[in-house]
Amino acid sequence: MALTVSQVARLAKVSVRALHHYDELGLLCPSGRSEAGYRLYTQADLERLQQVLFFRELAFPLEEIRRILNDSRFDLRAALLMQRQLLSERASRLDALRHAVDSALDALDQGKTMDGEKMFEAFGDFDPSKYEAEVNERWGDTEAYKESARRTSRYKKEDWSTLKAEGDQLMKALAEHLGAGHAPTEPEVLALAEAHRQYISKWFYPCSYVIHRGLGEMYVSDSRFTENIDSVKPGLSAYLRDAFVANAERNGVES
Amino acid sequence: MALTVSQVARLAKVSVRALHHYDELGLLCPSGRSEAGYRLYTQADLERLQQVLFFRELAFPLEEIRRILNDSRFDLRAALLMQRQLLSERASRLDALRHAVDSALDALDQGKTMDGEKMFEAFGDFDPSKYEAEVNERWGDTEAYKESARRTSRYKKEDWSTLKAEGDQLMKALAEHLGAGHAPTEPEVLALAEAHRQYISKWFYPCSYVIHRGLGEMYVSDSRFTENIDSVKPGLSAYLRDAFVANAERNGVES
DNA sequence: CTAAGGCCTCACGTCGCGTGAGGGTCAACC
DNA sequence: GGTTGACCCTCACGCGACGTGAGGCCTTAG
Numbered sequence: 001m002a003l004t005v006s007q008v009a010r011l012a013k014v015s016v017r018a019l020h021h022y023d024e025l026g027l028l029c030p031s032g033r034s035e036a037g038y039r040l041y042t043q044a045d046l047e048r049l050q051q052v053l054f055f056r057e058l059a060f061p062l063e064e065i066r067r068i069l070n071d072s073r074f075d076l077r078a079a080l081l082m083q084r085q086l087l088s089e090r091a092s093r094l095d096a097l098r099h100a101v102d103s104a105l106d107a108l109d110q111g112k113t114m115d116g117e118k119m120f121e122a123f124g125d126f127d128p129s130k131y132e133a134e135v136n137e138r139w140g141d142t143e144a145y146k147e148s149a150r151r152t153s154r155y156k157k158e159d160w161s162t163l164k165a166e167g168d169q170l171m172k173a174l175a176e177h178l179g180a181g182h183a184p185t186e187p188e189v190l191a192l193a194e195a196h197r198q199y200i201s202k203w204f205y206p207c208s209y210v211i212h213r214g215l216g217e218m219y220v221s222d223s224r225f226t227e228n229i230d231s232v233k234p235g236l237s238a239y240l241r242d243a244f245v246a247n248a249e250r251n252g253v254e255s
Numbered sequence: 256m257a258l259t260v261s262q263v264a265r266l267a268k269v270s271v272r273a274l275h276h277y278d279e280l281g282l283l284c285p286s287g288r289s290e291a292g293y294r295l296y297t298q299a300d301l302e303r304l305q306q307v308l309f310f311r312e313l314a315f316p317l318e319e320i321r322r323i324l325n326d327s328r329f330d331l332r333a334a335l336l337m338q339r340q341l342l343s344e345r346a347s348r349l350d351a352l353r354h355a356v357d358s359a360l361d362a363l364d365q366g367k368t369m370d371g372e373k374m375f376e377a378f379g380d381f382d383p384s385k386y387e388a389e390v391n392e393r394w395g396d397t398e399a400y401k402e403s404a405r406r407t408s409r410y411k412k413e414d415w416s417t418l419k420a421e422g423d424q425l426m427k428a429l430a431e432h433l434g435a436g437h438a439p440t441e442p443e444v445l446a447l448a449e450a451h452r453q454y455i456s457k458w459f460y461p462c463s464y465v466i467h468r469g470l471g472e473m474y475v476s477d478s479r480f481t482e483n484i485d486s487v488k489p490g491l492s493a494y495l496r497d498a499f500v501a502n503a504e505r506n507g508v509e510s
Numbered sequence: 511c512t513a514a515g516g517c518c519t520c521a522c523g524t525c526g527c528g529t530g531a532g533g534g535t536c537a538a539c540c
Numbered sequence: 541g542g543t544t545g546a547c548c549c550t551c552a553c554g555c556g557a558c559g560t561g562a563g564g565c566c567t568t569a570g
Binding site: 259275293 | 546547548549550
């Protein structure tokens, strides 16, 4: 059942050279070699390759992919959820570009010229509220939404028990601050936000401030998360996002 | 009104080095220099830069962008329409990836493993050489392109009305079939779908069945199109998509 | 036994910049 | 007038993810 380079290359539609390259980097070393020194890939190697390609598609540097996949704390589910988020971000970027093309076409139709600032709007950073609207629009009541809703219910049944308990405690503490009317910028709230960041780092993956902020955006924009979080206390997801953003800013990450 | 490098860089959110690079390549040479040799960019330069960035965003090699933009046959409208198409192709690619992530999550939930062939399905649809071939088919120096480009560049305002009339007629005919309750798979409807494909090929760009199908998807997923089309008759956009898909299938393109 | 095709390991080339190095320019303030 | 600091210039080397030979061994079909 061992496959040669070219067979794997055909299956996964990557070049043989790329497989060599991944071997050199220690990113994907075939588990075996033939007597003549030919690379021999197993099923497990294929699975790893798939992971590599997922991350590569998302434009992760190979070195980082190696780190992620070799990390013993690597959590496949968390990684996949992350990938979902990254895909969303890319999709909204595409949307922004499409709008830009549309504006250009409109301008063209009306014989107008676009002024300097407007011209490059699409390439800039996106307005999160606009982003939220777009995501909600896309997730409307499509088939994909139902699918995701079905899965959300399944998630709840799963046993993340230890991990979940720790997370729940943080949520509860944050929900109390929300209930007490404390602003998300207050020191105690920021401390909890930071604790949450480290919780993620500890259990899932190294979570930078930037990523944490992105996570907060996902909490409000991905209904699977929003529903889950707001069931603790309505408005909590938005509150979390604000706290994460503030915490990132306090630690020198500009928005 | 002349801008310096750093001003342009801030506006367009590219690095100064990148602007230098584009200058070196002859991709975007500032129209002026100060006495001290400083690069000075005009409004026209900004417009060209925007075009450059559009194509760059779509992962065109810089050298090719230069060819395209320097091409005297370059038609802005055609380019923008094409960019829309490329964007929607990319969007569906993202969608495929998202489905792949979802499948992986599902498999994980059920403790299953994905088999070798299925594992790479999401990556499979997108054969890069095929993609390049398609792009070259549209932008390369092929006879077909030259012809269509010559045609496109010739028409001005009056021609757009002819063009629009022709399109409207197709829409009206298709709307009538929808109103009469004809299935999108019926021969007469398929014939109209095919006519529409050739209409696009004639006026805009060589429109393969795959691209035509993509166009149909865009009609339902892009509200700008959906609204416009459904204003002729509610549900028409979805009807068009179904007809385009069926027409593609009948012509040997698997979905 | 030979030819074709697949495999190996160097090793240099490419593309789109990033990142200094080394040095002139410009506006403002002392 | 001098100094400071932000901005500009031109080399020129570095990097990541491979592409693309070159030169040579392995294996199978005729």
